[in-house]
Amino acid sequence: MLTISKQFHFSASHVLDKLPSWHKCARMHGHNYVVVMELSAHPDDLTEAGFVRDYGDLDRFKTWVDETLDHRHLNEVMGISTSAENMALWIFSQWVERYPELTAVWVSETPRTWAVYRVEPRRTPAGG
Numbered sequence: 001m002l003t004i005s006k007q008f009h010f011s012a013s014h015v016l017d018k019l020p021s022w023h024k025c026a027r028m029h030g031h032n033y034v035v036v037m038e039l040s041a042h043p044d045d046l047t048e049a050g051f052v053r054d055y056g057d058l059d060r061f062k063t064w065v066d067e068t069l070d071h072r073h074l075n076e077v078m079g080i081s082t083s084a085e086n087m088a089l090w091i092f093s094q095w096v097e098r099y100p101e102l103t104a105v106w107v108s109e110t111p112r113t114w115a116v117y118r119v120e121p122r123r124t125p126a127g128g
């Protein structure tokens with residue numbers, strides 16, 4: 001399989017309200033988040049140009065990030081416990097129908113931490 005990825009950035013606030021009150025992350029705070037979208041395809045399913053998918057097709061994900069996540073309170077946007085793990089799964093579920101080649105979503109809250117939701121690649125012709 002061949003895999004491509006593209007990185008996106010946004011700033012947002014959140015609170016991990018399922019944590020005990022003594023935990024620092026139970027207080028509202030913010031992160032400069034990084035999201036990596038990873039898409040995969042079998043060599044036989046590449047476009048004529050040899051793409052898994054044109055990087056430019058991910059512009060609509062960037063627009064969605066800017067409009068939906070950037071400078072928002074993520075608990076209000078997602079309605080779930082906003083751990084990086086849950087965010088990776090939530091973003092994946094919002095986008096897998098639009099990008100059937102999506103195989104992983106990575107979420108970073110700090111330069112040292114990453115969570116990833118990953119699935120097995122599926123045989124879907126590029127652009128599908």
Ligand SMILES: Nc1nc2c(c(=O)[nH]1)N=C([C@H](O)[C@H](O)COP(=O)(O)OP(=O)(O)OP(=O)(O)O)CN2
Pocket residue numbers: 016025082083084085109110113115
């Ligand atoms: N498995 C997870 N653990 C934690 C998450 C998470 O989403 N998944 N989130 C947080 C906090 O939201 C925040 O990211 C704090 O991270 P942490 O690395 O603990 O804090 P610092 O950046 O301040 O790092 P230091 O090593 O303490 O300097 C917590 N845990």
Ligand SMILES: [Zn+2]
Pocket residue numbers: 014025029030031109
């Ligand atoms: Zn946090």
